[in-house]
Amino acid sequence: MTTQILSDPVILTGLAGLGLLALLGLAAWINVRRIEQAHPPGGAFETVDGVRLHYRETGPKSAPATLVLHGAASNLEEPHSALANTFDGEHVIWLDRPGLGWSQRPSGHWSPQREAALIAKFLEARKSGPVTVIGHSWGGAIAMRLAMDHPDRVSGLVLVAPALSAWIGRAAWFNSASFWPVLGPLITRIIVPLAGPSQARSGAIAAFHPEPMPDAYVEKTALSLLLRPAIWRANARDMALVNTHLEDQEHAYEELDHPAVVIAGKADTVLWSHRHGGQVAKRMKRAEMRWISGAGHNLHHHHPAAVLEAVRDVRNELRETGSKAGAAG
Numbered sequence: 001m002t003t004q005i006l007s008d009p010v011i012l013t014g015l016a017g018l019g020l021l022a023l024l025g026l027a028a029w030i031n032v033r034r035i036e037q038a039h040p041p042g043g044a045f046e047t048v049d050g051v052r053l054h055y056r057e058t059g060p061k062s063a064p065a066t067l068v069l070h071g072a073a074s075n076l077e078e079p080h081s082a083l084a085n086t087f088d089g090e091h092v093i094w095l096d097r098p099g100l101g102w103s104q105r106p107s108g109h110w111s112p113q114r115e116a117a118l119i120a121k122f123l124e125a126r127k128s129g130p131v132t133v134i135g136h137s138w139g140g141a142i143a144m145r146l147a148m149d150h151p152d153r154v155s156g157l158v159l160v161a162p163a164l165s166a167w168i169g170r171a172a173w174f175n176s177a178s179f180w181p182v183l184g185p186l187i188t189r190i191i192v193p194l195a196g197p198s199q200a201r202s203g204a205i206a207a208f209h210p211e212p213m214p215d216a217y218v219e220k221t222a223l224s225l226l227l228r229p230a231i232w233r234a235n236a237r238d239m240a241l242v243n244t245h246l247e248d249q250e251h252a253y254e255e256l257d258h259p260a261v262v263i264a265g266k267a268d269t270v271l272w273s274h275r276h277g278g279q280v281a282k283r284m285k286r287a288e289m290r291w292i293s294g295a296g297h298n299l300h301h302h303h304p305a306a307v308l309e310a311v312r313d314v315r316n317e318l319r320e321t322g323s324k325a326g327a328a329g
Contacts, residue, residue: 035193043094057094063091064155065132067131068095070101071140072235074101075225078136083308098115099230111248116142116148130154131153132154132157132158133157134158137160143159144157144256148255157314158261161297163246165279166244178233204218259286260287261310262287262289264276264295265294265297267294268299
């Protein structure tokens with residue numbers, strides 16, 4: 001009877017399929033371990049409400065602090081690789097946003113509100129006074145939420161190519177699919193760790209267009225940390241609900257009383273910068289819109305001095321806010 005079962009073509013095909021799946025799973029697991037070994041934590045950890053958050057703090061702690069929030073799919077190494085040299089001498093806190101890089105994310109429904117609350121507690125634990133917050137892309141949305149919900153923790157905002165308005169576009173199908181039965185685990189545990197490395201470079205090139213991607217960008221920014229299953233799922237959850245999250249908060253932007261500078265390039269191909277930057281800046285009480293000609297979405301790499309200038313202007317309370325707010329440039 002056993003011999004007959006083992007000789008059944010359907011059963012043999014099924015066993016072969018399971019064997020192949022197991023081999024692919026092992027290969028994916030090995031890839032993830034290699035990624036972690038290649039990009040270990042480069043900073044320190046702060047435990048907040050039982051959640052370990054990874055950060056790097058640079059510059060003189062006696063100086064006013066700037067908190068840097070990276071965008072989707074990345075980690076603190078992304079803005080650090082772009083801005084560290086220019087911000088040498090500045091007091092900067094580079095944070096792996098909860099669930100990304102080497103930071104944990106609590107279980108349960110996640111939202112910008114919960115993220116902002118955790119970041120506020122992180123700043124409290126670090127005994128940081130009100131900080132100037134640099135937020136790139138999706139980090140810009142989180143920076144806005146932090147200022148809205150915890151205004152005493154924020155002195156000003158510098159939003160770099162921010163994603164701020166709802167209906168940013170339909171999220172990529174694989175973000176929602178990462179949570180489907182059967183297919184979801186295949187995507188997060190096998191397909192992403194195996195196919196992701198070859199896709200990372202093309203995705204990064206698109207984020208820089210029309211400007212060139214810096215040499216060794218993918219390696220220097222530890223971009224492949226995204227390919228770990230838990231990190232991929234955290235980012236996919238954010239992006240699958242991106243329009244809902246933005247719809248929940250964009251109505252309150254005009255209530256913010258923080259000085260702010262929004263920096264964007266009209267050549268950005270990741271999002272429509274006029275709607276996310278220009279129109280939002282016009283609605284805010286004390287915001288200035290600054291356009292950088294020919295800049296792409298990852299403009300902080302090619303224009304770090306513009307980011308530093310914005311931080312210093314925000315600290316100086318944007319002396320000319322009244323005449324420049326919302327200017328199209």
